[in-house]
Amino acid sequence: MNEPSDTHEAESADEGGGLDPREAATIIEQTKTQARRQFALQSPLVAVLGAAVFLFGYGAVWWSMRDQHPYTGPAGWAIAVLYALVIVVSVVSSRVLRRATTGVSGRARRQRQAQGAALAAAYVGAYVFMGALRYLGVSYGIVYGVYAPTAPLIVVCAAGAAIAASREDWPGLGLGIAVIAVAAGSAYTGPVGAWGYTGLGCCLVLLGYAAGLVVWLRRP
Amino acid sequence: MTDDALDPLIHAPARLRILVTLAALNYADTLSFTRLQDMIELTPGNLITHLRKLEDAGYISSEKTGKGVASQTSVALTNRGRAALEAYTRALRDLLSGL
Numbered sequence: 001m002n003e004p005s006d007t008h009e010a011e012s013a014d015e016g017g018g019l020d021p022r023e024a025a026t027i028i029e030q031t032k033t034q035a036r037r038q039f040a041l042q043s044p045l046v047a048v049l050g051a052a053v054f055l056f057g058y059g060a061v062w063w064s065m066r067d068q069h070p071y072t073g074p075a076g077w078a079i080a081v082l083y084a085l086v087i088v089v090s091v092v093s094s095r096v097l098r099r100a101t102t103g104v105s106g107r108a109r110r111q112r113q114a115q116g117a118a119l120a121a122a123y124v125g126a127y128v129f130m131g132a133l134r135y136l137g138v139s140y141g142i143v144y145g146v147y148a149p150t151a152p153l154i155v156v157c158a159a160g161a162a163i164a165a166s167r168e169d170w171p172g173l174g175l176g177i178a179v180i181a182v183a184a185g186s187a188y189t190g191p192v193g194a195w196g197y198t199g200l201g202c203c204l205v206l207l208g209y210a211a212g213l214v215v216w217l218r219r220p
Numbered sequence: 221m222t223d224d225a226l227d228p229l230i231h232a233p234a235r236l237r238i239l240v241t242l243a244a245l246n247y248a249d250t251l252s253f254t255r256l257q258d259m260i261e262l263t264p265g266n267l268i269t270h271l272r273k274l275e276d277a278g279y280i281s282s283e284k285t286g287k288g289v290a291s292q293t294s295v296a297l298t299n300r301g302r303a304a305l306e307a308y309t310r311a312l313r314d315l316l317s318g319l
Contacts, residue, residue: 019231021315028309031237035244038259103255105294107248 037217039104041112042172043096044217047210049089051203057082058149058199062192071141071191115163122159126152145191149198150183157183171212178205225315229277230308234262234270239305242280242297250283250294271295279304 061082064075101109130151134143161176163169182201186194230236237260245251257267274280279301284293297305 019233021226021312023233024226024231024236024312025316027233027236028240028312031240032244035241035259039244103252103294104245105250105252106246106296108246109249 033218039100040217041097041100042169042213042217043093044210044213046089046093046096047206047213049092051206051210053082053085053089054199054206055203057085058195058202061149062196062199065145065192065195068192071145073140073144074195118163119156119159122155123152126155141191146187146194149195150187153183153198153202154180171209171216174212175205175209178209225311227304227308227311229273229279230304232270234260234266235274238267238270238274239279239297239301242295243302243305245297248296250296253293253295256295274301277301277304 060078061074064078065071065073101112130143130147133147134140138147157176157179161173161180164172164176179202182205183198186197186201189197230239238256241256241259242251253264253267253271257264260267262270271280271282275282275295278298280295281298282293282295284291286292
């Protein structure tokens with residue numbers, strides 16, 4: 001084990017000679033809660049930021065198309081807003097993930113890498129498929145107005161829900177199922193509505209998830 | 221039941237916090253010395269003293285990886301340590317329910 005210069009410092013009075021059992025129980029509860037929160041990959045902050053992406057990002061896209069007849073697609077500024085918000089959330093998410101996993105090695109790291117690869121494959125696959133639809137002549141409105149805001153969410157959240165279930169992460173499982181339901185239902189509203197209803201619905205789902213996560217992470 | 225039923229090695233604030241923290245990891249995962257020190261908020265020397273006692277009892281295992289300044293020590297709860305912590309927790313619960 002490492003040998004810093006203060007190895008021989010006097011031991012503290014931390015030998016438990018007078019540790020009250022009630023205090024020991026409190027230490028166990030507090031330490032367990034603290035460790036769970038520090039090791040948790042889920043973050044209420046990231047969930048709230050995600051809700052903002054859906055509300056303002058998807059909302060901007062919907063806003064730029066709301067009076068289009070016929071459908072011509074979102075404005076460039078709206079796409080820029082959406083991507084800027086996605087980048088911000090991605091940066092924050094990566095920092096949260098790094099903080100939670102710093103110093104932790106072993107099976108969990110290998111599992112995370114495998115799960116990340118599965119989610120990335122699902123995400124990429126969904127967009128490659130979108131390209132195939134357009135290539136095969138499916139209308140612009142269906143591909144970019146209905147498929148784009150909904151199908152990648154459904155695919156990635158299905159994979160995410162399965163991963164959450166395997167980890168007994170019940171809030172994560174609920175989140176995945178709820179987003180799938182919102183996205184699938186929103187597709188029925190057409191090229192403009194799909195962006196609007198998916199954005200609003202997923203915003204509300206993520207806010208609920210953030211609130212549930214706060215309670216879940218503080219459970220005894 | 222009295223305090224004597226509680227494992228004296230575990231029944232100390234710092235060591236109890238160390239074991240509970242390590243128990244929060246997934247099975248077969250290890251935690252670096254540096255991260256553990258940040259979470260437990262002990263000085264390095266103090267933490268090493270407690271880790272040695274726990275390792276001597278077989279409650280934790282440690283592994284050193286890397287060389288020189290890049291070397292890093294990681295610790296993990298052993299099966300024996302997990303069982304001892306569970307037994308301690310049960311004994312503590314029984315003691316408190318009898319108070």
